[in-house]
Amino acid sequence: DAKTTQPNSMESNEEEPVHLPCNHSTISGTDYIHWYRQLPSQGPEYVIHGLTSNVNNRMASLAIAEDRKSSTLILHRATLRDAAVYYCILRDASNTGNQFYFGTGTSLTVIP
Amino acid sequence: DGGITQSPKYLFRKEGQNVTLSCEQNLNHDAMYWYRQDPGQGLRLIYYSQIVNDFQKGDIAEGYSVSREKKESFPLTVTSAQKNPTAFYLCASSKFLGGSSSLHFGNGTRLTVT
Numbered sequence: 001d002a003k004t005t006q007p008n009s010m011e012s013n014e015e016e017p018v019h020l021p022c023n024h025s026t027i028s029g030t031d032y033i034h035w036y037r038q039l040p041s042q043g044p045e046y047v048i049h050g051l052t053s054n055v056n057n058r059m060a061s062l063a064i065a066e067d068r069k070s071s072t073l074i075l076h077r078a079t080l081r082d083a084a085v086y087y088c089i090l091r092d093a094s095n096t097g098n099q100f101y102f103g104t105g106t107s108l109t110v111i112p
Numbered sequence: 113d114g115g116i117t118q119s120p121k122y123l124f125r126k127e128g129q130n131v132t133l134s135c136e137q138n139l140n141h142d143a144m145y146w147y148r149q150d151p152g153q154g155l156r157l158i159y160y161s162q163i164v165n166d167f168q169k170g171d172i173a174e175g176y177s178v179s180r181e182k183k184e185s186f187p188l189t190v191t192s193a194q195k196n197p198t199a200f201y202l203c204a205s206s207k208f209l210g211g212s213s214s215l216h217f218g219n220g221t222r223l224t225v226t
Binding site (some may be wrong): 044090110 | 147
């Protein structure tokens with residue numbers, strides 16, 4: 001299974017940008033990079049995903065390295081509501097089941 | 113609003129009893145999934161279904177069973193054979209199985225077995 005590596009925890013000051021890294025050195029050419037975040041006692045929430053090019057949406061930006069072996073989730077201005085566990089996962093574009101690995105994620109603390 | 117409904121939010125059972133967790137979606141998604149989460153851990157895949165009347169085992173299927181008789185519903189039964197059933201269970205769906213399709217999660221059922 002293609003897997004990801006993330007730091008266990010990170011801190012950020014409120015209203016400052018946050019860069020959450022993810023390493024996926026075994027990524028295959030058909031793997032999409034997905035990011036989700038989870039608040040305590042809730043289900044994960046979709047944040048963003050991409051394949052090769054950088055992606056932006058209303059929640060965040062996703063920067064993908066040229067060799068695709070790493071990516072960074074960027075929260076442009078952290079708020080207290082962004083405090084959560086962030087998961088970076090790989091999902092195969094093909095119709096297989098080999099695409100659902102969630103690690104332990106990065107626990108983001110936002111300091112007021 | 114479209115989404116995934118898991119019920120109940122909290123469930124308590126005695127050891128040795130089977131228990132069924134409900135998951136319903138109104139997103140018209142083909143694929144559905146069950147994950148288990150233990151304290152401080154990531155999510156582990158139990159079962160997934162690509163289409164009605166078809167489902168596949170995930171990494172930790174032992175002691176669990178599922179059915180997919182309707183597109184909207186994917187109930188999970190935790191059987192007495194599951195050695196450590198106490199956990200947070202999450203149901204998810206996606207338009208299709210492929211990686212370009214994002215996952216939508218319910219808010220989970222916390223099962224406690226004593």
